[in-house]
Amino acid sequence: MPARRRATRKKTTAKAKKWVYLFAGGKAEGSAKMRSLLGGKGAGIAEMTNAGLPVPPGFTITTEACNAYFASGKRFPPGLWEQVEQALARVEKSTGKKLGDPRNPLLVSVRSGAAMSMPGMMDTVLNLGLNDESRAALEKLTKNPRFAWDAYRRFVSMFGRIVQDIPAEKFDHALEAKKKATGAKSDTDLTPKALQELVAEFKEIVRRETKQPFPTEPLDQLRLAIEAVFGSWFGRRAVDYRNAFKIAHDLGTAVNVQSMVFGNMGDDSGTGVAFTRNPNTGARELYGEYLVNAQGEDVVAGIRTPSKIAQMKDELPKVYTQFEKIAQRLEKHYRDVQDLEFTIERGKLFMLQTRSAKRTARAAVKVAIDMVREKLINRDEALLRVDPMHVEQLLLPRFDEVEVENARKAGRFLAKGLNASPGAATGRAVFDADRAVELKGSKQLVVLVRPETSPDDFHGMIAATGILTARGGSTSHAAVVARGLGLPCVAGVAALDIDLAKRQMRVGDKVVREGDAISIDGTTGEVFLGELPTIQPNFREEKELIELLVWADQRRTLGVWVNADTPEECRLARELGAEGVGLARTEHMFRQAERLPIVQDMIMADDAPGRKIALAKLLPFQQGDFLQMYEAMNGLSVVIRLIDPPLHEFLREYADVDVDIAVMRATGTDGAELERKEKIERRLQQLHEDNPMLGLRGCRLLLVYPEILEMQIRAILGAAIDAAEKGIKAKPEIMMPLVGVMGELDRLQQQVVAVAEAIFKERGRKVPYKFGTMIEIPRACLIADEIATKAEFFSFGTNDLTQTILGISRDDAQKSFLTKYVEQKIIPADPFQVLDRDGVGAMMRIAIERGRKTRPDLKIGICGEHGGDPSSIAFCHEVGLTYVSPSTYRVPVARLAAAQAAIAGAGEKDR
């Protein structure tokens, strides 16, 4: 209705803000740099257009327009509609078609497009502009009544569903009924007549649901669609997602209006998606799928099985060659792997979207390496291209890809959710925490499945090998706890229909009952039926990763050591690139099977002579361990921390001895066993502490029981002498735990020196060693200048520092309030995973500054678990630590993260 259009145009004023950016005729007003204004999709289309690629013309309504829309109470801001009409006119001119023209109608797609891709935003509406008249024109122009009716019925249902919010099943039911009535097996079997009838039925559904007739005026359709896109920005799922990922709510979404091209106009038409390189392996090959004679939604819906992109070479060779060139050009342009959407209309290729491709860890590494070889990017860029946590995934057990493919073919793929905590897990599905504990008790692997988890499920989560939830994002209780426990977790699988009463879940017609085996991949978010075999990666075979890490080593200034407690761990860590042992926890050696009873004897001894007898038995074990560790680390430092935990931790098996005794007494049981238990109970009562974390442990234990210190120093230095005699270069560094006051360090050093002198005299040989301390008590940070007069090195115990500086017990907080705090964003992240810079970090800065004031070359490391977290590693680089010491498999992660921190730091300096 041109009259109406003209009428509104009069309102246009020259002063209105620019709300609309055109892309048409090989030129776009926007560019890739305008991502925040035009959204990712709009910016990509503009860039492609300007690059001369075949992009259907259209225009982008800015994110600012979206914000203005909400700011003025859901009204279009002044000038917006006029600019839309002007841009539409340009598109009409460029295509030679007109929206709603009964002779040559323009059809458009309308899509949302925020700065970052976001689930829950409005889907695509295709074929907008159709009504009875333009449909007839389409039939006439294409000479294809079936295509025209099919396009029309798709548009009516899509518009009804997406713009008008009518439940999809209303349309689906009508479609299914029609197929049944006409004996059609698939949608494509429907005749033009059946489709025509369906359009009428669909319009009736819309009338019934909206109490309005279906809007036949194309400009009304456009306005409603734009409003629907805007509205979807504050839709529940989008809001939840932004909350979950801490994305600001005032970014707004852009709207892309683009002229339609049709992949379903015959066998010279088609549509597809493709990656410029294989996103699974990183191989340099076009990777993707396409469908002949189809529209985009057919590929996504999975109704027809698409062909591999390579097949296009045979079927549409000219188009394939053109596409291949465009793909290469885009990859060069963006200097990264691209994820492309395209449509072929009657032999003509149109590019609909390009964006950086998501890729697996393996592909990320290979692409980074290859692109440097291809001189597309430099090494720094390559290092920044790989997420350090991806590196750990390459080293975690994972499902065999062949088996995953087979499972997929066998229809065992169940659903996909959020990859909340990486790793692969298989086990029997259970639907409540108590059952998880029961089955675990009978030695079965279980995957705990819950709508969502709560603190009450904690015992079940510990018992499980993996967690699967239907609701919740990456900061949900399940995700936070699973990452904390190192358990694979797939969260927010909306497709799961869990019936707790029946103890089963359903996805479509697939039903999983309690006890059925399932497999979850926390790295990809995929869930499969049955057990998938896992494979253990071999670092030595990861040639490309090794090369990348060598580059990282050249770039980083931060050392990467390792927390390792056994000779085996030392050997593995060295292979993974560790440059020293930053923490060997001697108490872990105490817990091994043949040693624990000796340790318990020591604890039960009545006096120092009794303890010494037990310690003498432990000495050869510890000395032997240390010798092997020195051998493994030959020439590298081995920092050995003396015993740290409270003694009652070695008597855990007797936790319920008071109950046993009461029962024995109540039932008249008597004799030696009762006496033995009573003795243990008495000792446990003596050792009992209300807050053992703040109790008799660490160096306090060594000062109260100096005979333990003596044994450990004898083992450490004895082994170093053994090593020297074998020609091995041992570099032991003796580390004191939990030092808080100088009186402790003074005495400890005196005792260490005394034992060292004694053993050097006995053995007739001296070996070098260093004396240092953990910094894991706030007070130690404050008096670091004094401590550095005695200590030759510091190592931050950020686990304990986090506990004391935040006043949060790590063992308890997760099940009580900490998870809630993360969920409710009272704190930004679990401080035991991501270093709390404003608290713990601030104290570390104080300690570093004061420590180096006394001893400018003071070696300072970190051996808390933060040493394996990339963002925490960046902080460690920033504050000038000498090294980080993560757990074994985090060593490569740390090498890359340290390099990235160095690159980012250099960037900071340039600014």
Next chain:
Amino acid sequence: MPARRRATRKKTTAKAKKWVYLFAGGKAEGSAKMRSLLGGKGAGIAEMTNAGLPVPPGFTITTEACNAYFASGKRFPPGLWEQVEQALARVEKSTGKKLGDPRNPLLVSVRSGAAMSMPGMMDTVLNLGLNDESRAALEKLTKNPRFAWDAYRRFVSMFGRIVQDIPAEKFDHALEAKKKATGAKSDTDLTPKALQELVAEFKEIVRRETKQPFPTEPLDQLRLAIEAVFGSWFGRRAVDYRNAFKIAHDLGTAVNVQSMVFGNMGDDSGTGVAFTRNPNTGARELYGEYLVNAQGEDVVAGIRTPSKIAQMKDELPKVYTQFEKIAQRLEKHYRDVQDLEFTIERGKLFMLQTRSAKRTARAAVKVAIDMVREKLINRDEALLRVDPMHVEQLLLPRFDEVEVENARKAGRFLAKGLNASPGAATGRAVFDADRAVELKGSKQLVVLVRPETSPDDFHGMIAATGILTARGGSTSHAAVVARGLGLPCVAGVAALDIDLAKRQMRVGDKVVREGDAISIDGTTGEVFLGELPTIQPNFREEKELIELLVWADQRRTLGVWVNADTPEECRLARELGAEGVGLARTEHMFRQAERLPIVQDMIMADDAPGRKIALAKLLPFQQGDFLQMYEAMNGLSVVIRLIDPPLHEFLREYADVDVDIAVMRATGTDGAELERKEKIERRLQQLHEDNPMLGLRGCRLLLVYPEILEMQIRAILGAAIDAAEKGIKAKPEIMMPLVGVMGELDRLQQQVVAVAEAIFKERGRKVPYKFGTMIEIPRACLIADEIATKAEFFSFGTNDLTQTILGISRDDAQKSFLTKYVEQKIIPADPFQVLDRDGVGAMMRIAIERGRKTRPDLKIGICGEHGGDPSSIAFCHEVGLTYVSPSTYRVPVARLAAAQAAIAGAGEKDR
């Protein structure tokens, strides 16, 4: 033997250091300022001599000489002996007598004298210089053979015992045997002949014990006595004492050699001790005792009962007048109460010692006030003269002085030890910790008596009302723990002979068996047999204290508030001078009998609605309490902290419910009671935390259970509205516990504001209130600048800060390592009693600086127990806190300590 003397004199060189300081002929080389060189006694004698007082001439060997003696392997340093001889010659000249002169012999006393008085140092040797010849001369000169022989037998036994280290009982046995053989009832009944025989027997004892004849050469006697004084510096008791009181071992002791005067030369002679004012009451009167015809040791030994000094007025009026004048002169000279020793020889008065008098708390206050009135000192000096902890003693229950005197007369005084922890306690003596617990169980008061205590006795110490030990100083385990527990303690009563096997103790012939009542006074260190009644002091009657505290209030700049949880405490605290309530712990109100079951119902409720039902029942209780507290503090601030402890603390009575359940099951008991207990057990397991101190408590609890916050805010503000309606000026300040991150404070403030607005609307009236926070987590100190944007006041919770900054659990550490740390001086003091300035103090400085950067007038208080410790109060003044908030009875302590800090601070500035 003049020949010998002359021979050694030749060795004298002019270059030797000055080791000896003379006092003779009204002039002394030393002065009161040379205390560290001449010791306290030597400096006092020099000062008295120069003041023209009658002091027997003599000389002081310096502490440096003592150190030189040990430095050169127990040899006299060059020049020392020569200087001794020269000084001796001057004394001989001054007295007209000569050491060893067979015609007119000089006799001297030899005494140790360190810079501070110290038990275990060498006692006095009197009458040195006697041998057969000089004794005969003495007899001739005095015409008193009995006196001469008595002096001789005393000297031989004293020299043998003290210089030659011969056990005293050897001489005592001989003396007793002689008395028996001659039928003498007391020493004075012995005839000259008997005494002569005794001298021969004593000499034989010395020959037998030392394998040497008794030294008859006076110069040998003098040399040996000087060496014995030096040697006593490293005697076991002296070393122990110095260790206990952290006195340096290199101070050394001086030796005072002074010519003898004799109080036992007839009825015109005598000896005594006196104070210039009454040291118990502070009354301005000469107070002391004297004995006619006696030597000093007779007074000390208690063999004859001395007379009150007032009696001297009648017996020796002239001497008394002279002494009274001298006493006044000395008090004016030193501007403090003096403790004097004197001897009268044939009507002539000699002053032997003057020093500042020890005095009771009551006397200290009265003397300070009186001396200001007498214009002897100014108010600042008066304030500095009173130990703030003395103030608390005046307010603690104490033994009735009349009853103490009666007990003493009735021979019920048992022994005196170290006043290790103040207060009076009576109870049945028990000799092991388990028995203490048992008797406590049968509702009996017990005093735990041990040779010394160890961590194994802890449960017994908790069960006791007082602690008594035979060994250990003021930093012994017993002393440290008792002070921590607030229990009276008398430690280190060496006279106690404890027989653990027989469960009894003995002092001389007095035996105390298990179960016998005893009374210990931790303020004086005295122990009595039987029960002594205690009296509760009344502050209002302490007029002088009240006056002193008014002066203190005028001087101090630091506010003194109070920790009070009930209306009664508020009323008492206000009487004691509190200027506001710095901490009202709402959970203490939860624990009262009629309320606890409601609190337990709340905890056991399954959900928020269930909790709300219980909270609604609690509301009127809390609101009523607050109203009464506002009434008591009318016009003053009342800082109310919302609930702090973990919930399981309210279920303490069910600690062993798991054992109960196991026994019930084992014995087949069943039914409702088992179910009830099982439900409690499940809840306890849910609430269980490994480290509750770092767990779900404080504001975390309020965020997890916002309904608790709502009830408490309703009670606080509802009561304030009630108060306003009654015309009472309520100033509630709402304080959040355990805040560590801004996310907490933001949400808490929002919730408080929401509840406040609701209640103001409901009641149709607004009342003012403040919103603030505890600073008791290290992280809160670090982000104090941010916190101050929301919080209108801070209050340091130094108990929790000490726990987290030092990583020490207060509940556990005392029984495990902390006491050991204090004993072994790994830390200087229990950080829960005396604020750790380098750790906790350093963090407080950070918080104060950052908080006041945001809000320059920020009100900052302290409500940890350090607010009642004088040295910690000094720190609080120094760092600029607004107020301290101690427990009720520490309010006067804090007022005085704050004034002293202000005076010291002004002194600092002057420098």
